[in-house]
Amino acid sequence: MNVLAIDTSNQPLSVAVLADGVLAAELTLNMKRNHSIQLMPAIQYVMGQAELKPADLNQIAVAEGPGSYTGLRIGMSTAKSMAWSLNIPIVGLSSLKLLAAQVTDVDTFISPFFDARRGNVYTGLYKRTSEGLETIEADHNGTMQDWLDQLSNINQPVIFTSSTRHDFTGMIRETLGDQARFVDSMVQYPKASMLGYLALYEEPIPVHSLAPQYHRMVEAEAKWLEKQEKGR
Amino acid sequence: MTEANEMILAIETSCDETAAAVVQGGTTLLSNVVATQMDIHEKFGGVVPEVASRHHIEQMTVVMEQAMTEADVSFDDLDAVAVTQGPGLVGALLVGVNAARAIAFAHDLPLIGVHHIAGHIYANRLEQPFEFPLLSLVVSGGHTELIYMDGHGQYDVIGETRDDAAGEAYDKVAKALNLPYPGGPQIDQLAQTGEETYQFPRSYLEEGSYDFSFSGLKTSVINTLHHKRQKGESIDKANIAASFQASVIDVLVDKTFQAAQDYGVKQLIVAGGVSANQTLRKRLRDRFADSDIAVHIPPLYLCTDNAAMIGAAASIQYHQGDVADFDLNANPGLMMP
Numbered sequence A: 001m002n003v004l005a006i007d008t009s010n011q012p013l014s015v016a017v018l019a020d021g022v023l024a025a026e027l028t029l030n031m032k033r034n035h036s037i038q039l040m041p042a043i044q045y046v047m048g049q050a051e052l053k054p055a056d057l058n059q060i061a062v063a064e065g066p067g068s069y070t071g072l073r074i075g076m077s078t079a080k081s082m083a084w085s086l087n088i089p090i091v092g093l094s095s096l097k098l099l100a101a102q103v104t105d106v107d108t109f110i111s112p113f114f115d116a117r118r119g120n121v122y123t124g125l126y127k128r129t130s131e132g133l134e135t136i137e138a139d140h141n142g143t144m145q146d147w148l149d150q151l152s153n154i155n156q157p158v159i160f161t162s163s164t165r166h167d168f169t170g171m172i173r174e175t176l177g178d179q180a181r182f183v184d185s186m187v188q189y190p191k192a193s194m195l196g197y198l199a200l201y202e203e204p205i206p207v208h209s210l211a212p213q214y215h216r217m218v219e220a221e222a223k224w225l226e227k228q229e230k231g232r
Numbered sequence B: 001m002t003e004a005n006e007m008i009l010a011i012e013t014s015c016d017e018t019a020a021a022v023v024q025g026g027t028t029l030l031s032n033v034v035a036t037q038m039d040i041h042e043k044f045g046g047v048v049p050e051v052a053s054r055h056h057i058e059q060m061t062v063v064m065e066q067a068m069t070e071a072d073v074s075f076d077d078l079d080a081v082a083v084t085q086g087p088g089l090v091g092a093l094l095v096g097v098n099a100a101r102a103i104a105f106a107h108d109l110p111l112i113g114v115h116h117i118a119g120h121i122y123a124n125r126l127e128q129p130f131e132f133p134l135l136s137l138v139v140s141g142g143h144t145e146l147i148y149m150d151g152h153g154q155y156d157v158i159g160e161t162r163d164d165a166a167g168e169a170y171d172k173v174a175k176a177l178n179l180p181y182p183g184g185p186q187i188d189q190l191a192q193t194g195e196e197t198y199q200f201p202r203s204y205l206e207e208g209s210y211d212f213s214f215s216g217l218k219t220s221v222i223n224t225l226h227h228k229r230q231k232g233e234s235i236d237k238a239n240i241a242a243s244f245q246a247s248v249i250d251v252l253v254d255k256t257f258q259a260a261q262d263y264g265v266k267q268l269i270v271a272g273g274v275s276a277n278q279t280l281r282k283r284l285r286d287r288f289a290d291s292d293i294a295v296h297i298p299p300l301y302l303c304t305d306n307a308a309m310i311g312a313a314a315s316i317q318y319h320q321g322d323v324a325d326f327d328l329n330a331n332p333g334l335m336m337p
């Protein structure tokens, strides 16, 4: 199974190729640059290093969000178009799950998160068990304070990990005290090889129906809905 | 290595239409699929960029598949992939650009980045051959330009709007008249039943200029409406629409005719969304009727945004060897080549 995996959900950009299910090439960039310009040359590079042609691919894996709307669409449009035009299966995986999967601690809660501005985060709760990585609380968008208050009720250690810059460290310590642990910075950035491995165990979904998981409505749409509600 | 009768898959996502088409030899339309988001943006009274981008990513592969199926071609039949590079909404453009790049890479095809306005102009070539020199009047929501061409792919912008595009003025006046989005066609329709009872300004700018300005006209209409509403006077929407439209079209037709004469062109090519306007089409044809300049206005389905026009323009670039690298990027403010 040859897999091309792509994550452009946030500032880090990572692409990897698994050849026969084993990592062959991977490239991760964490620069404040335009993903749209970086992505295809990066894919070209890893494919070349892995000595694979596009026609040799058997599957595409893409991080489906949450994350930067534009970043998600750059990866998703590329991934979908490749999968569709090569007629191969595609798998979409949570960008937060990918971060959580890089934490190897067993039987400990893991809360990956991305800053969503104005005190908000995209986050979820995961735990690695003998069965694999379990989703305890689905990805969602909300205020970090609410999320931390919720986590304080479980009275067990929680490992926090984030691949984007944020100012929540103080708030986490204040709310959770000793309950909070922070991930080793070594595993803090998403690696597409992990995405590729996770994808081996996921059901492909029909390429036309795959879309980014934004976890947030467009403001204009939210306002419009609100207006409709009031009009009733 | 270029094929004479090359087959191009073209993609266009610069605004609120997700479009794909297959064009052969730059002149033959094999398929032309457009998924419009018009009804979606109608409730917001205009295009919301993030909403447009979200729809593009959902529609992109569906639309491309339909274009390939209707054209009855496979990837092996294709000689190039073309995409609108700009101008347009950056988030919307990015969906198409990344799709095109991925297909070019996956199938080892040349990638061609096309200017949206070049596309609008070349929509006409799907209908009849170009004869140079020619003049193109480009009128849309974002553009009002007079472009002189003395050969394929040679664009000389001799006049452009200094403020609002004609289509933009239409949309804003339509909003002031409380007409539903999109306003342009609504005003055109209303104007058919109205009379030119208001004297709105016609801005010709300085002597000899081919530039346009519509913001003064727009402000004048909006002020007139405002005063009438304040005084509680009734507003005859049809007459306002007819008077406003007469002002816009007088200037468009006069300047276009003058430029066509001055430059001694053989053809006038009309392009862009506003070229669907019935009154503009008729007035241009009437004005040029006694000249030896042929007027070409594309059928309605080629006036609005579509990918066939991108494929038609890309054909010229393909033969000129104007091929992009994989770092081709969306450029919302792309200048005419």
Ligand SMILES: [Zn+2]
Pocket (backbone or CB within 6 Å): B116, B120, B140, B272, B273, B304, B305
């Ligand atoms: Zn257009």
